[in-house]
Amino acid sequence: MNDRVRVRIFGREYEMDAGGLTPLEVQSLADFVDQKMREISEASAIVDTQKIAVLAAINIALDYLQLKENSGKIQSDDITPRLAKLQEILDQALHA
Numbered sequence: 001m002n003d004r005v006r007v008r009i010f011g012r013e014y015e016m017d018a019g020g021l022t023p024l025e026v027q028s029l030a031d032f033v034d035q036k037m038r039e040i041s042e043a044s045a046i047v048d049t050q051k052i053a054v055l056a057a058i059n060i061a062l063d064y065l066q067l068k069e070n071s072g073k074i075q076s077d078d079i080t081p082r083l084a085k086l087q088e089i090l091d092q093a094l095h096a
Helices: 023-043 049-070 076-094
Strands: 004-009 012-017
Touching: 004 023, 023 049, 023 076, 049 076
Parallel strands: none
Antiparallel strands: 004 012
16 A cells, blocks of 8 residues: 655645555645645745745644643643654655
8 A cells, every 4th residue: 555645735746655644634734734825925925935834834833732722622642643743744845
C-alpha cells in the first residue's frame, strides 16, 4: 500500500507521507491549510509564500490553543502525537 498522498496547497502540489492518516484526512488537512493561507494572503500585502505559510501555522496554533483553553474535554496527551505528525507533514511541505 502506497502511503504517499498528493495534495495541492496554495497553488503548489506536494506529495506527502500520510504518516498513518487516511488519504481523506491528509486531503482535508491540506484543504484547511490552503484556506488559511488564502485568507492571510487576501487580508495582507504579503506575497512571500513561506511567510504566508508560517503565519498560517501560527494562526492554526493559536486556534488550537484557544480551543484547548476553552474546552476541558481535550487531553493534551491524546492530541500531542497527532500534532507531532501534523508538524512533520507541515515541515515536509515547507521544505519540498
